[in-house]
Amino acid sequence: MIHYTLGFVFQKPFVLLLRKVRPVYHSGQLNGVGGKMEGNESPCTCMTRECREEVGLDIEHTKWNNFTRLKGYKTRHDRPTWTIHCFYHHYGSGDLFEDYDPDYNLNEGHAEIVRADQLPSDVLPNLHWLIPMALEANIFTPCEIRLLTND
Numbered sequence: 001m002i003h004y005t006l007g008f009v010f011q012k013p014f015v016l017l018l019r020k021v022r023p024v025y026h027s028g029q030l031n032g033v034g035g036k037m038e039g040n041e042s043p044c045t046c047m048t049r050e051c052r053e054e055v056g057l058d059i060e061h062t063k064w065n066n067f068t069r070l071k072g073y074k075t076r077h078d079r080p081t082w083t084i085h086c087f088y089h090h091y092g093s094g095d096l097f098e099d100y101d102p103d104y105n106l107n108e109g110h111a112e113i114v115r116a117d118q119l120p121s122d123v124l125p126n127l128h129w130l131i132p133m134a135l136e137a138n139i140f141t142p143c144e145i146r147l148l149t150n151d
Helices: 043-055 127-135
Strands: 002-011 014-020 065-073 082-090 109-115 143-148
Touching (some): 002 043, 014 043, 043 082, 065 127, 082 127
Parallel strands (some): 002 082, 065 143
Antiparallel strands (some): 002 014, 014 109, 065 082
16 A cells, blocks of 8 residues: 655644646646645654755654544445645744745645635645635544545
8 A cells, every 4th residue: 555645834824835747747736735644654744854855844754733634435335545734734824825836846736825715726626625624624533434436
């Protein structure tokens, strides 16, 4: 099974997203920061590394909050083929607008700050429910969501 991370950096009412370059099927769409876990890396450590690599923000691994885990299944009876560990971080130690670099790593994409309550139409579809879920994460315990996929 392949493990990924996905994270949202908030400074209310805004969220930092990345206009993806790759994979090709996400190219041009907005997504959170994150990526594939490497070796024995923990999800939180991966989230810190990916955020640093993609947008130049160095957020300690202990500052990321897990709010859900997505698991992809080919059929209801199979084992999952992938897992996405989803995190959020409320940016409170400065001004997000001044601290991030929109063009930090153009191989990954272009970072953009958008209003979390007015997401543009070109965000990946699951962000329309994942971002509100992350913002309300303090009212429920982390959960696992199982998805049937075509991959």
